[in-house]
Amino acid sequence: MSHTLNKVAVVGAGLVGSGWAIVFARGGATVRLYDASEAIRARAMDRLASMLADMQEAGLVEDAAPILARITLCHSLEEAVATADYIQESVLERVEVKREACGQIAAAMREDAIVGSSSSGIPASAFTEDLPKRARFLIAHPVNPPHLVPLVELVPAPWTDASIIPVLRAAMEDWGQAPIEVKGEIEGFILNRLQGALLNEAWALYEAGLASAADIDRTVSEGLGLRWAFMGPFETIDLNAPGGIADYSARLAPLYHRVAESRRDPQPWSAKAIEQAEAERRSLLPQDQLQARGDWRNRRLMALVAHLRTQPR
Known part of the structure; x- marks a missing residue:
């Protein structure tokens, strides 16, 4: 070293x-x-x-x-x-x-x-x-x-x-x-503020009845998460428009602004929504299988990390 x-x-x-x-x-x-x-x-x-x-x-x-x-x-x-x-x-x-x-x-x-x-x-x-x-x-x-x-x-x-x-x-x-x-103290730092933004929107969509917890999870695991496994949000949008990040922003920044405006009054995760999500998750994964599923997650992470090491960056 x-x-x-x-x-x-x-x-x-x-x-x-x-x-x-x-x-x-x-x-x-x-x-x-x-x-x-x-x-x-x-x-x-x-x-x-x-x-x-x-x-x-x-x-x-x-x-x-x-x-x-x-x-x-x-x-x-x-x-x-x-x-x-x-x-x-x-x-x-x-x-x-x-x-x-x-x-x-x-x-x-x-x-x-x-x-x-x-x-x-x-x-x-x-x-x-x-x-x-x-x-x-x-x-x-x-x-x-x-x-x-x-x-x-x-x-x-x-x-x-x-x-x-x-x-x-x-x-x-x-x-x-x-x-x-991180160049200054801020609650949640960078990672949990980014994760929190996604979680807060996920809970809002779930509580509004717009999708099940399983389908919201699938949107990330089978959609956003595939790209995010090897690139971040700025590089993602830079590659998602022919002219790069400026082109993407010209096309879609107004949409994202309207989405942000629609959440001007964020609410705490409600007890009712938490209870419903807990029930949905336990129907898919009983409490006594949480540890085994966590071990499965770690094995999947190992496989992903091993694969990414073989790929050019």
């Missing part, structure tokens, strides 16, 4: 933390993994072995064994973070939980270590303001599962040392991730 972040700690060994541990170890770093829950720690290495075995079967890693060997399970937070160059905090998405965990990390970490939080939408300023080493903290938000979906949003707090962002961005690239920099 060309960067200097070769010793990594992951605090939180749930789904996201486990995925992060694989990302770093797969990229060649030595990883020390910790979780405050004894029950989670007890099964962490078995979970990692299973995840890596699936990746090896899908052709995403050549040999799972050396990757797993680079991950060490720790039984205290201090043991995990004390010598780390980089620390990935992946605890529960609640301000008070993150504030407590980051306080413990700040007390045990090196002065020059960098700490990224896996927060999905809570800005770092909400839980790092009072930390003595707050300049070393920022958001490093992955997409779940991070070992299969490479995007990482790097979001500094107002007091984050600006010099650490290019260092971490380069390291993430070397670890096989696809980092982006």
Whole structure:
């Protein structure tokens, strides 16, 4: 690796933390993994072995064994973070939980270590303001599962040392991730604001009775999502008109403006619509099959990632 972040700690060994541990170890770093829950720690290495075995079967890693060997399970937070160059905090998405965990990390970490939080939408300023080493903290938000979906949003707090962002961005690239920099704090960052816009429209269409949840899902999985698997919205519209993005905008910007105007009074997702969607989804996928379907999703992601790696960009 060309960067200097070769010793990594992951605090939180749930789904996201486990995925992060694989990302770093797969990229060649030595990883020390910790979780405050004894029950989670007890099964962490078995979970990692299973995840890596699936990746090896899908052709995403050549040999799972050396990757797993680079991950060490720790039984205290201090043991995990004390010598780390980089620390990935992946605890529960609640301000008070993150504030407590980051306080413990700040007390045990090196002065020059960098700490990224896996927060999905809570800005770092909400839980790092009072930390003595707050300049070393920022958001490093992955997409779940991070070992299969490479995007990482790097979001500094107002007091984050600006010099650490290019260092971490380069390291993430070397670890096989696809980092982006969000140039200011905004709730939801980039990914969840884009996802939220689609979700809010999906709920509005569903509540209006214009389509079933299954058909709205199909519109994305069999339509929009096929293009979005390898290009974003700006490139999509640039290729969807003979004259490129300016031509597309001349043709369709008024339509999109009218659509936006029609949602000038957005409403919360209603309890009734949520109940109906829950009933529809459970008729298609019983509660006790959610985990198995999640595993199926991950296998599909592995196959897609493996395919995309063979294609020119």
